[in-house]
Amino acid sequence: MSMKVIANRQRNIILAVVLALLAVAPLVFDNNYQRFVLVTVLINVILVIALNFILGFAGQVFLGTVGFFAIGSYATALLTTRLGLTFWGALPGAILVTAGFAFVLGLPTLKLSGFYLALMSTGFIVVTTDVLKNWSSLTNGVWGIANIPRPVILGNVISTDIQFYYFSFVITVILAVLAVIIEDSRFGRAFKVVRDDQLAGEIIGINSMWAKLLAFLLSGVYAGVAGALYSSFQGFIAPDIYNAQQNSLYMCMLVIGGLGSVPGSVIGATLLTTLTEILRFMREKYLTVYAIVIIITLIYQPGGLVVLLGTMSDWLRSKFGKARQVERGDAV
Numbered sequence: 001m002s003m004k005v006i007a008n009r010q011r012n013i014i015l016a017v018v019l020a021l022l023a024v025a026p027l028v029f030d031n032n033y034q035r036f037v038l039v040t041v042l043i044n045v046i047l048v049i050a051l052n053f054i055l056g057f058a059g060q061v062f063l064g065t066v067g068f069f070a071i072g073s074y075a076t077a078l079l080t081t082r083l084g085l086t087f088w089g090a091l092p093g094a095i096l097v098t099a100g101f102a103f104v105l106g107l108p109t110l111k112l113s114g115f116y117l118a119l120m121s122t123g124f125i126v127v128t129t130d131v132l133k134n135w136s137s138l139t140n141g142v143w144g145i146a147n148i149p150r151p152v153i154l155g156n157v158i159s160t161d162i163q164f165y166y167f168s169f170v171i172t173v174i175l176a177v178l179a180v181i182i183e184d185s186r187f188g189r190a191f192k193v194v195r196d197d198q199l200a201g202e203i204i205g206i207n208s209m210w211a212k213l214l215a216f217l218l219s220g221v222y223a224g225v226a227g228a229l230y231s232s233f234q235g236f237i238a239p240d241i242y243n244a245q246q247n248s249l250y251m252c253m254l255v256i257g258g259l260g261s262v263p264g265s266v267i268g269a270t271l272l273t274t275l276t277e278i279l280r281f282m283r284e285k286y287l288t289v290y291a292i293v294i295i296i297t298l299i300y301q302p303g304g305l306v307v308l309l310g311t312m313s314d315w316l317r318s319k320f321g322k323a324r325q326v327e328r329g330d331a332v
Contacts, residue, residue, distance in 0.1 A: 008184065014309055015180065015263040019173055022270065026162050035161040037277050039233055042168040043226050044269040048253045049179050049262060050222035055251075056260035057188060058215035059195025064105070064121035065250055067128040068220050070242035072098040072227020074132065077145040077237055087151035087232050095224040102220025106213045125244050132239035144238030148231050168229055175222060179262045182218065191215055192260070249276070256297050258304025267305050 025038055051065045075097040079090035105124060132139045139145065151158045151167060158164050182188050190211045193201040198208045231237050249272065257268020279289060297304065 011263055014306060015176065015266065018263060018266050022169065026165050032161055035165055039161060039165050039168055041270050041273045042172045043230050044273045045172055045266050046175055046222055046226040048250055048265040048269040049175060050219040051250050051254055052265045053215045053218045056254060057191035057195065058212055060212060061118045062121045063118050063247055064124040065219065065223055066242050066247040067125045068098050068102055068223035069227050070128050070132060071101050072224035073231040073237050074139060076228040076231045077148045080149050081145055081147060087149060091228050094228045095221055098224030098227065099217055099220035102216045103213060106216030122244060125247060129239050129242060142239060144236055146236045148235050150232055164233055171225065175225065176262055176266060183262065187214060252294055255294055256304055258306035261306045264304045264306035
């Protein structure tokens with residue numbers, strides 16, 4: 001069995017275990033506040049996977065995921081409150097609008113990389129926030145948009161937090177599995193070739209421009225879904241929610257969980273969203289804690305927590321394997 005097959009099997013097992021733990025989490029954490037945090041965890045998982053397409057798979061230092069998130073949220077809010085669409089009617093529109101912005105934004109970034117791309121994407125967040133604040137006739141400015149409806153399934157409104165959690169959980173599982181399928185497809189392989197050696201990719205016939213654009217497009221789709229879930233869950237959105245600090249948090253989640261790893265995205269988003277709530281009393285200073293954690297992670301475990309879990313899994317497998325061999329030897 002090849003190392004790649006073993007690595008993919010290990011990745012799938014870790015992802016399945018983490019998702020199984022998330023499936024039973026509301027049964028353990030059963031008060032309203034804890035379930036509110038758990039829904040936020042799932043939304044952040046989708047956003048970190050969105051960032052992983054660009055940064056983890058394609059290797060582009062793009063820091064504007066929160067901008068896509070804002071566009072998806074406001075598209076859903078406007079389509080439901082202004083045009084009277086249901087959540088299901090607004091969701092495709094939110095995805096298309098966000099993916100469209102991601103594609104258009106991706107075009108000029110094809111000639112940018114590294115520091116310049118990071119600088120451009122930071123500017124994108126600033127411009128997006130300013131438009132949301134100042135285009136009052138459309139976005140209601142700093143007062144935000146209220147009365148955003150919840151989804152309805154078979155005539156029943158998803159009104160409670162636990163109902164919304166499992167609704168979001170199903171969507172998160174679908175998107176996580178889809179991300180794994182994309183990673184294992186020829187598109188995923190093209191992303192990684194462009195990330196590791198763009199020139200070599202061009203030589204073997206991979207169009208790096210289209211690979212980068214596809215990464216942006218997929219990121220926009222995922223961020224659009226996350227934005228739709230967030231605005232519907234909260235029932236109210238305002239421009240101040242979508243800022244560069246929030247985007248830094250998504251970066252922390254991805255790095256600590258594991259760059260280029262779907263299970264790593266899930267683990268990082270789950271741990272840091274929970275930790276953010278625990279450190280809420282520190283206000284903005286919690287970012288200092290994250291900076292320290294990132295430095296330690298990059299020094300001692302550059303592959304993120306998902307690599308650490310994989311190492312532990314290998315150690316346990318070898319230990320139990322040796323124990324079984326000893327038992328067989330004794331039996332003989």
